[in-house]
Amino acid sequence: xQRVTQPEKLLSVFKGAPVELKCNYSYSGSPELFWYVQYSRxxxxxxxxxxxxxxxxxxxxxxxxxxxxxxxxxxxxxEEDSAMYYCALKANAGGTSYGKLTFGQGTILTVHP
Amino acid sequence: xxxxxxxxxxxxRKEGQNVTLSCExxxxxxxxxxxxxxxxxxxxxxxYSQIVxxxxxxxxxxxxxxxxxxxxxxxxxxxxxxxxxxAFYLCASSMRGGTEAFFGQGTRLTVx
Numbered sequence: 020x021q022r023v024t025q026p027e028k029l030l031s032v033f034k035g036a037p038v039e040l041k042c043n044y045s046y047s048g049s050p051e052l053f054w055y056v057q058y059s060r061x062x063x064x065x066x067x068x069x070x071x072x073x074x075x076x077x078x079x080x081x082x083x084x085x086x087x088x089x090x091x092x093x094x095x096x097x098e099e100d101s102a103m104y105y106c107a108l109k110a111n112a113g114g115t116s117y118g119k120l121t122f123g124q125g126t127i128l129t130v131h132p
Numbered sequence: 133x134x135x136x137x138x139x140x141x142x143x144x145r146k147e148g149q150n151v152t153l154s155c156e157x158x159x160x161x162x163x164x165x166x167x168x169x170x171x172x173x174x175x176x177x178x179x180y181s182q183i184v185x186x187x188x189x190x191x192x193x194x195x196x197x198x199x200x201x202x203x204x205x206x207x208x209x210x211x212x213x214x215x216x217x218x219a220f221y222l223c224a225s226s227m228r229g230g231t232e233a234f235f236g237q238g239t240r241l242t243v244x
Contacts, residue, residue: 025174028172051231053231053232055233062235062236062237063222063224063235064235065232065233068231068232070231105174105175107233109231117182118163118180118182118228119177119180119188119190120165120177120180120224120226120233121177121191122167122174122175122176122177123174124172124173124174125174125175
């Protein structure tokens with residue numbers, strides 16, 4: 020079974036401070052990991068994916084297979100980063116759960132001025 | 133305007149009644165998903181479908197049913213067997229081997 024855990028329901032930081040949203044996963048195969056974001060009154064949308072190794076809006080996330088983690092980081096938080104963030108895992112081919120997309124519980128990030 | 137559309141936005145149901153939530157997409161995506169979003173519990177997968185006429189149970193399928201007769205449509209029925217149906221329901225779609233899921237605006241179901 021696959022599982023995604025986000026240990027922090029709420030995270031508050033001040034503008035300009037570094038921020039790290041934690042994500043741990045369990046999956047027997049080789050997973051695809053994502054971060055999704057939901058801004059106030061907007062749809063849930065993809066922020067970044069591990070296979071792209073990209074930086075979006077200053078956020079980065081590195082897949083650590085040894086620690087089964089995919090933490091989201093930004094060195095200098097901005098007020099517009101305030102949102103709900105979800106970590107997600109997608110099962111790959113080779114199993115009965117192929118294509119299954121599982122989300123964590125979500126972390127509400129608040130960036131104070 | 134391409135995208136994924138859920139209707140209605142708000143839905144009220146009496147206890148003991150079945151109700152069907154609509155989800156339509158014109159993105160030509162093979163895969164579609166239904167999630168339930170509750171405060172403090174995040175997104176929980178109800179059902180998902182990788183292809184027409186096929187679907188699999190997610191983590192909380194009890195009390196729900198789906199069909200996938202057309203590629204564009206993946207309706208969710210909340211049956212009277214669902215013990216706590218009041219929630220926010222999200223539908224999503226993606227390409228079958230794709231890496232990005234696109235979400236609808238959601239339907240808020242309230243049992244009165």
